Structures are given as C-alpha cells and as structure tokens.
Amino acid sequence: MHAAGVEEAITRVHREEWARVVAALARRFADLDVAEEAAAEAFAAAAERWPRDGVPPNPGGWITTTATRKAIDRFRRESQRDARHQAALMIQDDTPAEVLGPVEDDRLRLVFTCCHPALSMEARVALTLRLLGGLTVGEIARAFFVQESTMAQRITRAKAKIAAAHIPYRVPSAADLRERVTGVLAVVYLVFNEGYLAGEGDDAVRVDLTDEAIRLGRLLRSLLPDDGEVTGLLALMLLTDARRAARVSRTGELVTLEEQDRSAWDRALVAEGRALVDERLRVVAAGGERPGRYQLLAAVNVVHTDAPSARDTDWSRVVALYDALLRLDPSPVVRLNRAVALAELDGPLVGLAEVDRLGDVLGGYHALHVARADLLRRLGRSAEARTAYDRAIELTGNPAERAHLARRRDQLVSAGPPTGPR
Amino acid sequence: MPRYLLSVFGPADPTEFGTYPSREEMLDAFAATGAFNDRLRDEGRLVFADGLEPASTATTVDGQAERPTFTDGPYLETKEHLGGFWVIEAADLDEALALAAEGSRACRGTVEVRPFRTEESVRALTED
Structure with missing residues (x-):
C-alpha cells in the first residue's frame, strides 16, 4: 500500500477507535494513565509497522490487542504490583459485551469520568479532548493558548485527582443522570464555542475545535440516542457550523446572519440538523419530555436556516422560542438574545x-x-x-x-x- | 473502602451561638447534624465525627527542635477555621459528595471533601 494510504488508514482508525480503546483499557486496568499511554503506544507502533507490514485486516482489533499487551507489559515491568493490577492481568479475555444497550458502552463511562463535576471546567475540557477526542497534549495546549507543559500538568493533575479521590468510572445512577449529562454537554458546547467564537488568536473560526466538538456530539448521540438534549446540542452545532463558510468574508471580516450569502450554507449539515430537530419535535408532540435549552436553541437555528432571506425570517417564532428558553433559564444573556429578536x-x-x-x-x-x-x-x-x-x-x-x-x-x-x- | 475527611469551616470569631446567628438556629443545626450522624452510624459509614472548640482555644506546637515551642492560637491565620469534621467511608467520590451535601445542609456550613491516602497510594509514594 502507498504510504499515503497507510497514513490515511492510521488517521481513520485513530479517529474511530481511540476513545473505544482508551475506555476499554481504563475499565480493565482501572487506571486512566495506563489506558492513555498504552493506547498512544499502540498507535505509535502502528505508525512504525503498518507502512512496512501493511495495514492489518482488522485494524481496530490490532490496535486493541497491541494496546492491551502494552498495558500488561507496563505492569509486568513494575516490580511491586498491587492486587488490583494483578486482578487485571489475570483476566484472559475481556468480559463479553453486555447486552444492556448502548448505555453500557465503556466510552460512556469515560465521558462521565472526564466531565466529573469535582474537576475544574478547564480540566474537564482537557481530559475530554485528550482521552475521548484523542487530541495530543500539544494540540490541546495550542487550542487554548497555553504552554504544552502547562496543559500536560493540568491533565496529569486531573488524572491524579480522579485516582486519589476515587472518582468512579461508571455511568451515573438514573437519579443523577440528567444533571450529569447537562454537565457533559456544557463541556462539549464550550469546546464548540471556543472554536466558533474564537476569543483569542488570529483565526475567526477554529475549525479543529468545532469539528472535534461535533465529533464528540455525534459520539454522545450514538451513546445516548434517546436523550433530547444530547440530540439538541448536536443539532445546534450542526446548524451553526453549516453557516461557517458564509460567516467570514474573503477579507476576513465577520458577516452577520442578516448579510450572509445563504447559498454558501452547507445544505447537508442543515438537513442533518433539521432532521434531528424534527425528531425531537415529534417526541414533544407525542407528549414526551419538554425541550431543554439546546433543543430550543437548535429550533431557533432552524427558523434561520428555513428562511430564504433575513427579511423572511419568522421572528415571532424566534421570540416565542426565546420566551420558552427564558422559562427554563431566566438569565440576562437569554434576555439579550430575545431583545435582539x-x-x-x-x-x-x-x-x-x-x-x-x-x-x-x-x-x-x-x-x-x-x-x-x-x-x-x-x-x-x-x-x-x-x-x-x-x-x-x-x-x-x-x-x-x-x-x-x-x-x-x-x-x-x-x-x-x-x-x-x- | 475509601475514607474521606469532610471538614466544615466557619468564622474565626464565633458569636455566643457558635457560628449561628441565633440560639434557635444553633439548636436546629445541632439536631439536624445529630440525626445525620446517627444515620451515618446506622449505615456503617461513620468512622468519627465531632465539632471543635473555637480556633482561639488552639495551641500550635513545633517539636522539631531540641525543645518544643508552644504558641497560642491556630497554625494558620485566616478569617475562617475548621469548626468540625466527619471521617466517613464511602464507595467512591460520588457517594462521598452526596453525603457531604447532606451534612452541609444539616450543619448549615460549606463542607470540603478530601480523600485519605490509601495503602496503595502510600505504597506508590514510598516505592521508587
């Protein structure tokens, strides 16, 4: 295979498998550090061997096997092993996949651990991008304009707290799920906004961050397909991102919604976002849970993407949606948005x-x-x-x-x- | 099972009702905290819990030199001091945080949750 083909294969497997590999190792070895390093080593091994030996028939399986072996090697090298690690080494096979539905996916446990409310928001964002997104520490550091050593320390400290304070590696109980999901969505939306409304640096839109947030949004939706707010956030990000090309002019100036060239909007993203909003509208119409803030904001965006021009926008619907949002969140920022509409x-x-x-x-x-x-x-x-x-x-x-x-x-x-x- | 220290902080200069604005509220908080402690004990989570006399009654000791020195007052000069604490056992931080929230409501103070070292973490510390 051509070098470019191999590189492309590694990138694709990294994108598709990273979080799964880290999550599975984290459960088996009960150690995020080991999981992260073993996964990174496995991809480094792939970069070294695949160009020479060819891409294996089951690349994801190869990465998982290699990463597991790396983790075991690491424990074997350490002279004193505690009971927990010995137990992990004795497991010959991973426990069979549980058939309790997508909620049992290891990646979901990882999501809730990375976004645990006992961690600072900065730490949650960094851990999520590193352990779930697979971004390197250097990439995350550049995204947030801090030194790589500072970001590395932030991640190390967060992982140390997770271990020392016994932050659990599990999906929260039904009673806490709603609130904890809200916390996870806040992390993803922060990453998206950091990219979309870049407050620092020379780029108007930081595509690396918006793309990563959408990827995380898709992952969450695949893990929690019935959660209205998870769907709402993904729809909101898709509908917002659809306007990216029209949002900055050739001369690097922001173009307001009113002045945007609507033919430059990404119709595929609009359609995908709209379908998600429609799905939620059907659930609400059938007497399901009332829409939360992300669903309402996504619905506002559908009004915009439905309008052939700014003048033809259904502003009364926008105001009505902000009224609904105000009932959930009577904050000054929501009032400001309502005032503009x-x-x-x-x-x-x-x-x-x-x-x-x-x-x-x-x-x-x-x-x-x-x-x-x-x-x-x-x-x-x-x-x-x-x-x-x-x-x-x-x-x-x-x-x-x-x-x-x-x-x-x-x-x-x-x-x-x-x-x-x- | 992991152990956690749940500390409650209050003003350095308490009133005649401890850290509470009135006698009534003090008695209410004592009763609620007592009930919370009983529940912890019944559930087998309580290791130890108690309230402290005001920080002004503390004595600071340094025994590292040949002769120990004694200084009147608390070690840290801050506006708020440790007023009481629980040592509890919980399965993980989620359980500890849920109990801390209940304790905070009962005693009407902010609670800091901090894990104790485990055998494992001490071993990791002492190994090279």
Whole structure:
C-alpha cells in the first residue's frame, strides 16, 4: 500500500477507535494513565509497522490487542504490583459485551469520568479532548493558548485527582443522570464555542475545535440516542457550523446572519440538523419530555436556516422560542438574545429599551454593546451608536468581529436625524 | 473502602451561638447534624465525627527542635477555621459528595471533601 494510504488508514482508525480503546483499557486496568499511554503506544507502533507490514485486516482489533499487551507489559515491568493490577492481568479475555444497550458502552463511562463535576471546567475540557477526542497534549495546549507543559500538568493533575479521590468510572445512577449529562454537554458546547467564537488568536473560526466538538456530539448521540438534549446540542452545532463558510468574508471580516450569502450554507449539515430537530419535535408532540435549552436553541437555528432571506425570517417564532428558553433559564444573556429578536419583530426602539434594561448586569459583555450599537445605528442615533461600537470593539477578542464592528462604526453618518424607516 | 475527611469551616470569631446567628438556629443545626450522624452510624459509614472548640482555644506546637515551642492560637491565620469534621467511608467520590451535601445542609456550613491516602497510594509514594 502507498504510504499515503497507510497514513490515511492510521488517521481513520485513530479517529474511530481511540476513545473505544482508551475506555476499554481504563475499565480493565482501572487506571486512566495506563489506558492513555498504552493506547498512544499502540498507535505509535502502528505508525512504525503498518507502512512496512501493511495495514492489518482488522485494524481496530490490532490496535486493541497491541494496546492491551502494552498495558500488561507496563505492569509486568513494575516490580511491586498491587492486587488490583494483578486482578487485571489475570483476566484472559475481556468480559463479553453486555447486552444492556448502548448505555453500557465503556466510552460512556469515560465521558462521565472526564466531565466529573469535582474537576475544574478547564480540566474537564482537557481530559475530554485528550482521552475521548484523542487530541495530543500539544494540540490541546495550542487550542487554548497555553504552554504544552502547562496543559500536560493540568491533565496529569486531573488524572491524579480522579485516582486519589476515587472518582468512579461508571455511568451515573438514573437519579443523577440528567444533571450529569447537562454537565457533559456544557463541556462539549464550550469546546464548540471556543472554536466558533474564537476569543483569542488570529483565526475567526477554529475549525479543529468545532469539528472535534461535533465529533464528540455525534459520539454522545450514538451513546445516548434517546436523550433530547444530547440530540439538541448536536443539532445546534450542526446548524451553526453549516453557516461557517458564509460567516467570514474573503477579507476576513465577520458577516452577520442578516448579510450572509445563504447559498454558501452547507445544505447537508442543515438537513442533518433539521432532521434531528424534527425528531425531537415529534417526541414533544407525542407528549414526551419538554425541550431543554439546546433543543430550543437548535429550533431557533432552524427558523434561520428555513428562511430564504433575513427579511423572511419568522421572528415571532424566534421570540416565542426565546420566551420558552427564558422559562427554563431566566438569565440576562437569554434576555439579550430575545431583545435582539424582538427588535426585528416590534422595531429597534422596543428592542433597545429591552437591551438597556440589561446594561447594569451585562455592561462588560461585548454582545450587549454590539446589539446596542446596531439598534442605535438603525435608529439614526449615530453619536450614541459610535460610542457603543467603540465599547464593543474594546471588549471583542475575535479579529473578524472587530473588523466587522470597525467597518460598521466607520460607515456611520456623522450625526443627524433618522433617515427614515428601515 | 475509601475514607474521606469532610471538614466544615466557619468564622474565626464565633458569636455566643457558635457560628449561628441565633440560639434557635444553633439548636436546629445541632439536631439536624445529630440525626445525620446517627444515620451515618446506622449505615456503617461513620468512622468519627465531632465539632471543635473555637480556633482561639488552639495551641500550635513545633517539636522539631531540641525543645518544643508552644504558641497560642491556630497554625494558620485566616478569617475562617475548621469548626468540625466527619471521617466517613464511602464507595467512591460520588457517594462521598452526596453525603457531604447532606451534612452541609444539616450543619448549615460549606463542607470540603478530601480523600485519605490509601495503602496503595502510600505504597506508590514510598516505592521508587
């Protein structure tokens, strides 16, 4: 096989099998460190041997066998073995796959361990990307703009806490499942937003992170197919990511939803996301669980992707969806988003009044000033709009968004009365 | 089974009702904590639990030199001090955290959960 073919095979197997291998080893050896290192060693061995010997007929099986052998070798090398490790060595075969449904997948245990609420959010994100996503420590460090040694220490410390504090390697009980799943989804959504709304660095969108978050979202959906919020988050990420190509202009400027070239949206992602939202709507219509925040946000995005143009958007439905979200989460950020939609429905003056009511709590939040600036501009209140744009630019880290805001500010007419209705 | 220390912290200068704003609330917290302790004991999870006298009654001792030195007051100068603690046995951190939440509600204080070293971790520490 050509070298390129082998490399491609290794990349594919890594993507498909990494989490499964780490999760299976973690259960058998009750040690995340060993699981992670043995899995990494197995892929290193593949990179060395496959170009020479060819890709084995069952690459995933080869990796699992090799990784298991590496883990056993590691324990054998250590002179003093404790009872737990000896027990792990005595198991000749993995226990037969349990037939209790996807919830028993080892990867799900790994998900809940990596996202355990006793770990800091930073540690949860790092562990999830390393142990489930298979990103290298260097890749994760670059993604979060920290030194590789800092990231390595963060991961080591988290694994040490998991071991010392006896953080369990299991799927939480039914009573705790809802809350723990919410915690897992928060980690995945944070990774997605870190990529999509890149607050640091030179890239407007960090595709490595958005792709990884979507991959994790797909994995969670395959593991918890009946969880509405898991489905909702995947749909939300797909529908948002579908607009990626239209979101930044050739000159590197952020393009707002209103100005985007809708023909550049990824129709396959839109269709996939929409199908997931439809699935949840059917469940709700049949008397199932009420939609949570991710399902509602996904539904908002369906309204946008359904509209042939910004003008044709069903804003009353958007406002109604935000009203539903407010009942679940009466936070100022949700109120801000509702106010922006309300401005489209009832006019900028109504929207502005709502936005201004949030000034005290969200004064340091760039999106508030972006919304204010836009509404003031539309009302022809140029001087106030300019001040709001300045404040928004000051608070925005994303270079594409800064460029967009600067252009909008510089296009303001110097002063004067409203130029008429929009 | 893993052991955990559940520590409760409170203000360094307690009022006449300990760390509680009134006598009534103090008595309520004592009763709830007592009931929680009884339950831990019945379930076989309790190793030890008790409340401490105020930090101002502490004496700090350093016995590392030829003659020990004694200093009036707690070792750490902080605004909040250890006020009481439980030592419990739990299957894992999830169980320990659930018990800590109950204990926190009973005694009306924030609880820090910290695992004790195990034979295994001490062995890992002493091996090279």
